[in-house]
Amino acid sequence: MATSFHEFDLIQWIRAQCPNSKANLIGIGDDTAILQPPLNCELLFATDMLMEGTHFTFPSATPERAGRKALAVNLSDIAAMAGRPHSALISLALPKSKGPEFAKAVMQGIIDLANEFQVQLIGGDTNSWDGPLVINVAIIGIAPESKSIKRSGAMPGDWIFVTGELGGSLPAHHLTFTPRINEALILNQTVSLNSMIDLSDGLTSDLQHILRESNVGAILDATTIPISNRLSSDDSNQVRLKRALSDGEDFELLFTLSPEDGKQLLNQNPLSINLTQIGEISSRLTAILQHPDGSQTTLEDSGWKHEL
Amino acid sequence: MATSFHEFDLIQWIRAQCPNSKANLIGIGDDTAILQPPLNCELLFATDMLMEGTHFTFPSATPERAGRKALAVNLSDIAAMAGRPHSALISLALPKSKGPEFAKAVMQGIIDLANEFQVQLIGGDTNSWDGPLVINVAIIGIAPESKSIKRSGAMPGDWIFVTGELGGSLPAHHLTFTPRINEALILNQTVSLNSMIDLSDGLTSDLQHILRESNVGAILDATTIPISNRLSSDDSNQVRLKRALSDGEDFELLFTLSPEDGKQLLNQNPLSINLTQIGEISSRLTAILQHPDGSQTTLEDSGWKHEL
Numbered sequence: 334m335a336t337s338f339h340e341f342d343l344i345q346w347i348r349a350q351c352p353n354s355k356a357n358l359i360g361i362g363d364d365t366a367i368l369q370p371p372l373n374c375e376l377l378f379a380t381d382m383l384m385e386g387t388h389f390t391f392p393s394a395t396p397e398r399a400g401r402k403a404l405a406v407n408l409s410d411i412a413a414m415a416g417r418p419h420s421a422l423i424s425l426a427l428p429k430s431k432g433p434e435f436a437k438a439v440m441q442g443i444i445d446l447a448n449e450f451q452v453q454l455i456g457g458d459t460n461s462w463d464g465p466l467v468i469n470v471a472i473i474g475i476a477p478e479s480k481s482i483k484r485s486g487a488m489p490g491d492w493i494f495v496t497g498e499l500g501g502s503l504p505a506h507h508l509t510f511t512p513r514i515n516e517a518l519i520l521n522q523t524v525s526l527n528s529m530i531d532l533s534d535g536l537t538s539d540l541q542h543i544l545r546e547s548n549v550g551a552i553l554d555a556t557t558i559p560i561s562n563r564l565s566s567d568d569s570n571q572v573r574l575k576r577a578l579s580d581g582e583d584f585e586l587l588f589t590l591s592p593e594d595g596k597q598l599l600n601q602n603p604l605s606i607n608l609t610q611i612g613e614i615s616s617r618l619t620a621i622l623q624h625p626d627g628s629q630t631t632l633e634d635s636g637w638k639h640e641l
Numbered sequence: 642m643a644t645s646f647h648e649f650d651l652i653q654w655i656r657a658q659c660p661n662s663k664a665n666l667i668g669i670g671d672d673t674a675i676l677q678p679p680l681n682c683e684l685l686f687a688t689d690m691l692m693e694g695t696h697f698t699f700p701s702a703t704p705e706r707a708g709r710k711a712l713a714v715n716l717s718d719i720a721a722m723a724g725r726p727h728s729a730l731i732s733l734a735l736p737k738s739k740g741p742e743f744a745k746a747v748m749q750g751i752i753d754l755a756n757e758f759q760v761q762l763i764g765g766d767t768n769s770w771d772g773p774l775v776i777n778v779a780i781i782g783i784a785p786e787s788k789s790i791k792r793s794g795a796m797p798g799d800w801i802f803v804t805g806e807l808g809g810s811l812p813a814h815h816l817t818f819t820p821r822i823n824e825a826l827i828l829n830q831t832v833s834l835n836s837m838i839d840l841s842d843g844l845t846s847d848l849q850h851i852l853r854e855s856n857v858g859a860i861l862d863a864t865t866i867p868i869s870n871r872l873s874s875d876d877s878n879q880v881r882l883k884r885a886l887s888d889g890e891d892f893e894l895l896f897t898l899s900p901e902d903g904k905q906l907l908n909q910n911p912l913s914i915n916l917t918q919i920g921e922i923s924s925r926l927t928a929i930l931q932h933p934d935g936s937q938t939t940l941e942d943s944g945w946k947h948e949l
Contacts, residue, residue, distance in 0.1 A: 363791050363854075364721035364838060365687040365782065370678045379673040380779050381766045382732035413672035424690035424777050458689045464772055469732050471688050471779030474673065483671050530672060546671075 338433035340459040346437065347454065350444050366455035368420070368473070375481050377474035379410035385428075385465035389508065396435050396466075398508040400442030403468035406533065408450055408512035409584045413531035414481040415521035416474035418450050418514060423457035426467035439468065450514055480521060482588070487528040487547035491614040492595035497585040497606050499536055500577035501563030507582040516604050517586060523603045524594035532583040537620070537632050539587055544620060552621045553612035553632065578622075578632070589614055646741035648767040654745065655762065658752050674728070674763035676781070683789050685782035687718035693736075693773035697816065704743050704774075706816040708750030711776035714841065716758055716820035717892045721839035722789040723829035724782035726758055726822060731765035734775035747776065758822055788829060790896070795836040795855035799922040800903035805893040805914050807844055808885035809871030815890040824912050825894055831911045832902035840891040845928070845940050847895055852928060860929045861920035861940065886930075886940070897922055 370376060381403070383389065389399045404421060411418045423443060427436050436459075447454055452472070496516055513531070520526060528547055530539050536558075544550055560577045568576075590598075595610060602608045615621075620632040678684060689711065691697065697707045712729060719726045731751060735744050744767075755762055760780070804824055821839070828834060836855055838847050844866075852859055868885045876884075898906075903918060910916045923929075928940040 363793075364718045365685040365724065365780075365789075367722070367784070367789055368684045368686065369787075370682075370684055372680065374678075376676045376678055376684070377673040378676065378728075378730060378779075378781065379764060380730040380732050380777070382734060382768055382775070382777055384734050384768060384770050384772065384775075386772070387768060387770050410672045414675070416673065420686075422686060422688040422779055424688050426690060426692050426775060456687060458777075460690055460692060460695065462692050462695050464692065464694070464775075467690070467692075467734060467775050469688070469690055469766075469777035469779075471686075471730055471777075472673075473686065476675070479677075481673075481675055485671075 343433065343436055343440070343459055347440055366420070366422070371475065373479065375476040375479045377411055377414050377416045377476060377481060378471070379407055380469065380471040381406045381410070382467065382469040384467050393504060394508055396438035397442035399466060400439040400468060401446050402508050403470050404443045404446045404452070405510060405512050406584070407470045407472040408446070408452070408514055409531040409533065411472060411474035412513040412517040412586065413529055414474065414476060414483070415517040415526065415529065416476045416481055417518065418452045419473045419475050420453040420455045421447065421473065422471045423454060424469040425457070425459050426464060427459070427461045428466055429461045429463055439466065450512070477518070482521065482526045482529040483546070484528055484530050484543050485546040487543050487549050487589040487614045489549055489614055489616040490592065491527055491589035492592055492610050493551060493553070493587070493589050493612040493614060494595065494598065494608055494610055495532070495536070495559065495585055495587050496604065496608060497583070498559045498561035499532070499583050499585065500561045500573065500580045502580055502582040506563055510584045512584065513586045516606065519603050520588065524590055524597055527589045527591070529586060529588040532585045532587055533581060535579045535581045536587065537578050540620060540632070543587070543589065544618070548618070550615045550617040550619045550621070551612055552615055552623055555622050555624050557609060557611045559607060559609045651741065651744055651748070651767055655748055674730070676728070679783065681787065683784040683787045685719055685722050685724045685784060685789060686779070687715055688777065688779040689714045689718070690775065690777040692775050701812060702816055704746035705750035707774060708747040708776060709754045710816050711778050712751045712754045712760070713818060713820050714892070715778045715780040716754070716760070716822055717839040717841065719780060719782035720821045720825040720894065721837055722782065722784060722791070723825040723834065723837065724784045724789055725826065726760045727781045727783050728761040728763045729755065729781065730779045731762060732777040733765070733767050734772060735767070735769045736774055737769045737771055747774065758820070785826070790829060790834045790837040791854070792836055792838050792851050793854040795851050795857050795897040795922045797857055797922055797924040798900065799835055799897035800900055800918050801859060801861070801895070801897050801920040801922060802903065802906065802916055802918055803840070803844070803867060803893050803895050804912065804916060805891070806867045806869035807840070807891050807893065808869045808881065808888045810888055810890040814871055818892045820892060821894045824914065827911050828896065832898055832905055835897050835899070837894060837896040840893045840895055841889060843887045843889045844895065845886050848928060848940070851895070851897065852926070856926070858923045858925045858927045858929070859920055860923055860931055863930050863932050865917060865919045867915060867917045
């Protein structure tokens with residue numbers, strides 16, 4: 334007969350994998366984790382909840398990849414602020430039918446990515462139920478020298494950049510993407526970033542967040558949008574462009590900066606991934622897409638939104 | 642035709658209810674919230690996930706009370722450390738079938754309790770799906786003068802106290818309880834607390850956490866356990882005692898302190914709720930229950946655990 338395996342056994346297993354290494358942390362094993370923050374820093378907080386059937390499905394995702402994604406999307410939020418991740422709290426609703434090996438596999442995916450980005454797992458909440466897998470991560474980051482980058486700093490005349498390539502994140506990229514933590518830190522050291530966001534809902538939709546919070550508009554150049562080769566070459570250029578503009582979960586960085594700083598990045602890209610200028614911030618409060626024939630269309634916000 | 646209501650509409654509604662009032666917070670509306678922590682403080686972090694069917698059921702709970710409970714259990718974790726709550730991040734998986742009024746009602750329960758305890762809602766993640774309601778709260782607290790109370794400080798000879806009365810938290814108390822934030826702050830100012838925990842899994846189970854982390858044992862006096870009148874008077878005294886020892890979700894405080902400080906509390910209770918001495922910490926590594934006839938039994942850890 335199998336010995337029963339309870340939440341405290343899983344917590345014990347997690348503790349064994351996660352030695353307390355950060356000096357300013359008192360750590361796991363109490364009602365709350367305790368952090369003695371470094372002086373003169375900004376602390377960053379974010380949370381994301383991932384649900385089986387919505388953000389991942391089995392068996393196209395493995396439990397490891399579902400766990401990995403739950404931490405990765407939170408790391409992407411910290412990257413969007415040009416922050417350094419510090420620690421995370423993990424909440425799980427585990428399907429009872431799947432047993433302890435499944436629970437460990439989900440946690441293994443989280444632990445491996447946490448180790449890769451030196452994130453300390455400092456606590457959480459483990460539950461089981463008859464429902465599907467739900468994973469919530471709450472993450473704590475630190476902005477080096479308090480230089481976090483907000484959505485609200487875009488200025489008319491700013492150049493608009495994206496990292497990497499866009500579109501076609503389903504079926505695999507959304508589970509395996511690299512959160513742009515290191516890229517954001519390097520960019521923030523190299524140039525003066527005015528605004529930044531990570532692309533989770535889709536370029537058009539996430540651009541609108543920057544425009545709204547900064548009270549500005551934008552003109553994008555359709556010919557410059559970096560279309561991912563994850564998108565099928567069977568599709569027309571028009572379909573591929575549309576998907577690069579609207580597909581969600583690319584988890585690349587969208588940022589704006591002065592033309593001088595933009596030229597510096599184009600002259601010498603400090604990253605090992607592509608950087609592309611895709612347009613300019615304008616003072617007119619609309620988002621415009623300029624086509625090769627010179628015509629212009631308004632960018633419709635067609636990104637993903639949960640209807641309630 | 643009903644206008645469709647999306648996650649961003651709900652976020653807009655939440656923002657309108659939650660003005661940014663804390664000076665050290667840059668706030669809602671970015672990829673992460675930003676906090677400039679006060680100098681020389683300890684920061685406290687906890688998270689709890691509540692699932693429909695496990696932690697609450699409809700219609701015996703209302704959506705407001707489900708939301709309220711999700712924040713209240715997190716406040717109870719901050720209370721267990723004698724911390725002051727600061728801010729919280731809310732993640733929701735909302736059942737699509739229930740519509741926007743249900744979503745607002747869940748948030749209203751959270752917002753009302755947040756206002757009562759001056760907790761700022763600084764961010765979150767709103768999702769909808771075909772599954773049941775899941776609410777995750779991640780909470781940030783501050784330990785005044787860095788005097789947080791851990792589970793690990795109990796010492797042989799310490800007196801063991803509980804606040805309030807125990808048992809019978811179902812069907813209503815677990816939805817309506819007052820998190821013992823203010824009581825913990827007053828106790829920590831009045832006497833020197835050696836260890837503390839909140840009673841979520843049941844007295845016997847939660848006491849074991851203190852004993853394990855402190856490497857000590859305990860002797861409880863069965864006649865002193867404060868049995869709640871929420872427990873039916875139809876039950877025998879023995880059944881009522883058993884339930885006071887093992888029922889979960891009382892969310893009272895269990896703490897230990899020196900006999901001198903314990904006498905001070907018995908002479909002059911600084912709280913407006915009952916304080917009861919229920920036993921003593923011993924150096925033998927077992928938890929013992931002493932009965933009126935002088936006999937002793939080992940306290941079995943029969944508290945609630947999620948089987949995986």
